Amino acid sequence: MKKKKRKRTVNIEWCKGCGICVAFCPKGVMDLDESEKAAIVRPDDCVDCGLCELRCPDLAIESEEIDTP
Amino acid sequence: MAIRDYIRERFMPHIWCPGCGHGIVMNNLIRAVENLELRKRDIVMVSGIGCSARISGYLDFHTLHTLHGRALAFATGVKMARPELRILVPMGDGDATAIGGNHFIHAARRNIDLTAVIMNNRIYGMTGGQYSPLSGRGKAATTAPLGNIDQAFDIADLAMSAGASFVARTTTYHAVSMIKILEKAIMHKGFSVVEILTQCPTYFGRKNRLGSAVDMMKAYKTGTTPVGSEAKKEDPELIERGIFVEEDRPEYCTEYENIIKKAMGVH
Numbered sequence: 001m002k003k004k005k006r007k008r009t010v011n012i013e014w015c016k017g018c019g020i021c022v023a024f025c026p027k028g029v030m031d032l033d034e035s036e037k038a039a040i041v042r043p044d045d046c047v048d049c050g051l052c053e054l055r056c057p058d059l060a061i062e063s064e065e066i067d068t069p
Numbered sequence: 070m071a072i073r074d075y076i077r078e079r080f081m082p083h084i085w086c087p088g089c090g091h092g093i094v095m096n097n098l099i100r101a102v103e104n105l106e107l108r109k110r111d112i113v114m115v116s117g118i119g120c121s122a123r124i125s126g127y128l129d130f131h132t133l134h135t136l137h138g139r140a141l142a143f144a145t146g147v148k149m150a151r152p153e154l155r156i157l158v159p160m161g162d163g164d165a166t167a168i169g170g171n172h173f174i175h176a177a178r179r180n181i182d183l184t185a186v187i188m189n190n191r192i193y194g195m196t197g198g199q200y201s202p203l204s205g206r207g208k209a210a211t212t213a214p215l216g217n218i219d220q221a222f223d224i225a226d227l228a229m230s231a232g233a234s235f236v237a238r239t240t241t242y243h244a245v246s247m248i249k250i251l252e253k254a255i256m257h258k259g260f261s262v263v264e265i266l267t268q269c270p271t272y273f274g275r276k277n278r279l280g281s282a283v284d285m286m287k288a289y290k291t292g293t294t295p296v297g298s299e300a301k302k303e304d305p306e307l308i309e310r311g312i313f314v315e316e317d318r319p320e321y322c323t324e325y326e327n328i329i330k331k332a333m334g335v336h
Contacts (some may be wrong), residue, residue, distance in 0.1 A: 013082065014081055014082040016082065016086075016087035016330075017087060018087040018281075018282050018283075019222070019281070019283055020088060020093075020282060020283055020286065023283040023286075023287075024283070024286070048199075051244065051245075052247065053272075054093075054096065054097060054244035054248070055088075055096075055241070055242075055244050055286075056091055056092070056093070056096060057085065057088060057089055057090065057091070057092025057093045057096070057241075058082060058083070058087075058284075059072060059080075059081070059092065059095070059096050060074065060094055062071075062072070062073075068323035
């Protein structure tokens with residue numbers, strides 16, 4: 001069975017804007033917004049590696065399974 | 070379960086500085102527990118004092134926040150009374166090897182079934198950046214403005230010499246292998262030590278001009294190598310990561326049970 005894709009969101013209440021997710025995303029999906037919080041700015045480029053979630057020191061990147069067509 | 074189910078959300082966001090590696094350790098420790106499908110009620114987390122020790126306040130296990138350096142002593146008591154529980158002991162480098170140095174070597178010598186997670190950021194962050202036994206010679210700290218003259222411990226070597234039956238090292242950059250190592254350490258029957266190199270951008274990083282949290286994590290990528298690699302022979306400065314020891318040796322609580330049986334005349 002194929003692994004289901006996951007969709008990620010940033011919990012800006014917990015994010016402290018360290019930029020770790022931005023720096024280490026292999027596809028450049030993340031950036032800091034005008035309030036210096038992490039934001040998913042290029043969601044279509046996401047390859048679902050999940051590294052942003054694992055390396056987030058604030059546990060601010062969350063994900064849930066999504067149905068893909 | 071979701072990651073949030075392991076967190077006491079009322080204490081979030083946590084107090085750690087932006088980019089602090091301790092959050093990454095907490096993040097991946099939760100994932101290791103989740104992957105192992107352990108019940109929260111079967112886990113006791115015992116911590117001492119320091120930035121690292123705050124982790125016990127954020128996680129929804131049975132938790133004990135105890136005295137500086139004495140987490141392993143309290144953990145030994147819990148384990149002796151309730152050997153069926155899994156005990157996780159997060160410590161800082163100073164908490165584990167300076168204030169609690171004696172508890173550390175003797176827990177290792179006894180091979181008691183505890184999992185010690187040592188978050189090594191090479192400094193005392195909470196109290197303002199004093200040098201620790203892991204800062205290393207020549208490194209700057211609030212209390213060593215002209216450079217530290219102390220030699221550093223090697224936590225993995227120390228743990229191995231003292232008798233720990235599982236010893237590993239990883240870094241906050243290597244999140245995927247950190248989860249696997251923590252899973253093995255938690256399941257290991259005996260004293261397990263996992264040293265995790267974790268960045269303190271606020272004190273160790275700033276005092277030693279190491280740049281941002283991202284720069285410090287990049288240095289973990291370039292400055293470490295898997296244990297036994299060829300790269301280490303060419304560049305002895307590289308720090309080895311991976312599992313150094315994983316052995317089956319007599320465990321303290323099991324041995325104690327046997328003594329009780331002997332004393333009761335059960336053969």
